[in-house]
Amino acid sequence: MRDTIRSMTLEELTAALGDMGEPAFRGKQVFAWLSRGVRSFDEMSDLSKALREKLAGRYRLEGPRAVRRQSSREDGTVKYLWELQDGNCIETVLMRYRHGNTVCVSTQVGCRMGCAFCASTLGGKVRDLTPGEILEQVIFTQADSGVPVSNIVLMGIGEPMDNLDSVLRFLELVNHPLGLNIGMRHISLSTCGVIPGIRRLAELELQLTLSVSLHAPDSETRSRIMPVNRAYDVDELFAACHDYFKRTGRRISFEYAMIDGVNDADWQADLIAQKLRGMPGHVNLIPLNDVAESPLKPSRRTRRFQQRLESRGVTATVRRSLGGDIDASCGQLRRKAMENGGEQT
Numbered sequence: 001m002r003d004t005i006r007s008m009t010l011e012e013l014t015a016a017l018g019d020m021g022e023p024a025f026r027g028k029q030v031f032a033w034l035s036r037g038v039r040s041f042d043e044m045s046d047l048s049k050a051l052r053e054k055l056a057g058r059y060r061l062e063g064p065r066a067v068r069r070q071s072s073r074e075d076g077t078v079k080y081l082w083e084l085q086d087g088n089c090i091e092t093v094l095m096r097y098r099h100g101n102t103v104c105v106s107t108q109v110g111c112r113m114g115c116a117f118c119a120s121t122l123g124g125k126v127r128d129l130t131p132g133e134i135l136e137q138v139i140f141t142q143a144d145s146g147v148p149v150s151n152i153v154l155m156g157i158g159e160p161m162d163n164l165d166s167v168l169r170f171l172e173l174v175n176h177p178l179g180l181n182i183g184m185r186h187i188s189l190s191t192c193g194v195i196p197g198i199r200r201l202a203e204l205e206l207q208l209t210l211s212v213s214l215h216a217p218d219s220e221t222r223s224r225i226m227p228v229n230r231a232y233d234v235d236e237l238f239a240a241c242h243d244y245f246k247r248t249g250r251r252i253s254f255e256y257a258m259i260d261g262v263n264d265a266d267w268q269a270d271l272i273a274q275k276l277r278g279m280p281g282h283v284n285l286i287p288l289n290d291v292a293e294s295p296l297k298p299s300r301r302t303r304r305f306q307q308r309l310e311s312r313g314v315t316a317t318v319r320r321s322l323g324g325d326i327d328a329s330c331g332q333l334r335r336k337a338m339e340n341g342g343e344q345t
């Protein structure tokens with residue numbers, strides 16, 4: 001299967017068009033068209049017919065097909081199930097926040113990280129997404145919904161650090177002034193704690209927000225619910241986070257899904273505060289989304305845990321849950337589609 005042309009950088013596109021005998025500005029022209037949601041080269045009205053045909057013979061740009069759209073009646077959240085060229089499905093969520101319209105993109109088809117509470121990982125990883133496939137989620141969510149996107153979170157299906165080359169190229173593409181021009185400060189990348197990826201990202205000193213899915217501050221609990229902890233222990237993870245902050249000056253956001261009787265004890269709040277000392281971290285407490293296949297249940301101690309963290313000097317917020325009526329937490333819609341054999345409901 002050929003990859004989408006949207007994986008190409010401006011430089012690559014300009015060089016390829018140069019090889020076809022086109023002047024240098026043609027690269028910019030085509031690159032700009034690619035972010036506007038066109039699905040065929042014929043829509044690039046300021047290119048000659050001959051060039052459009054030549055491009056169509058070499059490249060693909062039709063983008064993913066929306067097989068399902070679910071809109072929340074409560075808060076305007078829209079969840080898309082997209083079918084990719086090879087028939088695989090991924091999810092993208094559009095969320096309307098006061099600070100901007102945010103798209104949550106997937107980075108892989110499935111996930112191999114195995115977190116016990118997460119629906120995305122239940123069937124393992126099928127494949128990585130290409131940079132253009134990640135970008136197309138933003139472009140076509142914007143085109144389909146008519147809602148201009150200002151923020152991006154890499155928090156959909158998949159582990160961004162397990163597909164970091166593609167993710168970095170996606171960031172370059174989406175950030176480009178001739179593309180969607182979304183600033184790094186409007187982008188968050190979430191990882192379950194793949195330390196080499198965090199270290200590599202630190203070296204790039206990008207102005208994006210790093211989110212770390214912590215979910216437990218102690219090795220024993222974390223290894224139980226997040227197998228990644230057996231390879232990258234939470235104490236090394238905290239050390240990598242401290243280094244990341246020193247290098248980039250960017251505050252890290254820690255995701256913490258509150259699970260009944262597992263990670264919601266007072267001593268665990270105290271341990272978080274202790275491990276974060278010296279770094280202005282922000283803990284985002286998430287009410288656990290009940291995944292049917294998992295025995296883990298939502299905690300009822302969230303407020304108390306938040307107060308405990310705050311009393312120890314850690315900024316903690318409780319995430320407002322959007323799209324609860326539409327299976328908006330990632331992985332759930334794709335699983336349902338797989339169970340139904342992909343038929344539309």
Ligand code: SAH
Nearest residue numbers: 118155158159190191192213255257288289
């Ligand atoms: N692989 C990356 C990004 C995708 S998951 C990561 O792990 O960070 C996005 C966030 O949703 C992560 O913080 C993840 O731990 C969390 N999450 C997954 N399943 C959840 C559930 N059932 N309830 C609450 N949060 C969940």
